Amino acid sequence: MAKPEFAEQALSPWMKKEGPDRDVVLSSRIRIARNLRSYPFPMLATPSQSADVMEQLLSVAETGRLNGLGQPATYRLSELTELEKLVLVEKHLISPALAGESRNGALILGRNEDISIMINEEDHLRIQCLYPGFQIREAWEYASKVDDIFEESVDYAFDEKYGYLTSCPTNVGTGIRASVMMHLPALVITGQINRILSAVTQVGLAVRGLYGEGSEATGNLFQISNQITLGQSETEILDNLHSVARQMIGHEKAARDRLLAESRARIEDRVRRSYGILSYASIIDSKEAAQRLSDVRLGVNLGLLPEVELDVLNELIVSTQPGFLQQKFGEALNPEQRDMTRAQIIRSRLATKA
């Protein structure tokens, strides 16, 4: 089988578009969970039941009803290699759970990769929309439209009291998880981050690392998302997240201004050193790469490294992940080879103009 389109490029097409507040917010994401009424949730479904669910949901795309949303492609997970699945996870297009343990799992993927629909993950249907920059409301409107299209063809499990029924009680109600991926280096450097993050968790929002639940925040990237899905409307949930994120953007920008005003030489030295290391290192582990890329991103945001483009940095976050490195080389790499390959990819990417 030919290499699927998503495996060619580390940077999804939607990431190349401009977005508001892109100097702090990398992306905005909405995920909604839905289930079909007459089938057990994927965990308990028999193979024939989950195959039924998969075909019903895939047919919505395969009969062209989603074509208004950018001609999506469909993939059955059983047709993909382990490496292709890993690449999808690293691009945030599917969850590790769908890649690892789903039965009759499938994916509907928009051409721009701004919409990815997971079938038979924890719930029958998970619709995910990704937007560049701070556009959480726009992402919701898009996801909601896709939701409406599915609802025309399939019967959702919906309860008058509890709303949309989901496998896990933490998603019931709206079934919505809204999140923004923020780059907050100045708050980390100035030591304010813990205070701010603990305030964020007190207003019912969760903070996670780059790869969601359970992942550590590397490269100063933090994912802020809602926890509550029941008893608040989608608008309230989004407004809450929006206003908290808006304040965090303000704090981060203020901290950046202060860094520039009070310790320009130091910060300039820091970002240039990191740029130097990324440009010339022969071996680099993932943690150091993430930290150096964060420094360089800060340098670009502050206008200290005009020669580097943000798109290149966005691409490198993904293309330096293990799955991508391995795919580039076409064979299994041991950790040391991986660190060498990573360094090589960064060196050559920074040396060529986008």
Add this chain to the structure above:
Amino acid sequence: MQCQECGKRPATLHFTKIVNGEKTELHICESCARERGELIPGTTSGFSIHNLLSGLLDFEPAGSGAKQPALRCDMCGMTYSQFSKMGRFGCSHCYKQFADRLDPLLKRVHGNTVHVGKVPRRAGGRVRTKREIDKLKKEMQSRIEREDFEAAAKIRDRIRDLEKEIGM
């Protein structure tokens, strides 16, 4: 840097743990991490929301001293105790079957027990109509306060029609 565990392979994972204010650092290679059961970002192992949730679910409502018969969903066969171990429902019918025990749990997770958000066009017809009725009732009240009785009467008729539609 070499792995602290085996001393053979290079350390590729770096953990900082803070337990009761005490900070420990760990630099190990991937295979040693797997053996120790450490949580590797991007893999599905270790502690997750479901572990946390099952703690909440074990919660028995106050005053339930007497031993209750095993509660079981007659659609998918899942028992309440299985649900409380896994933190997941078996099917949408479980919500109805476990309804008596669900509200305290949902209250603890969400602070609420009733959905107020989006309603699907087809599956939610009745709820949509109910919400429409609530909206009309408020509007009727405000018309009455403004002594616009003619408009209020029209709204009242519309409410009656809607109520008949959903058999209220």
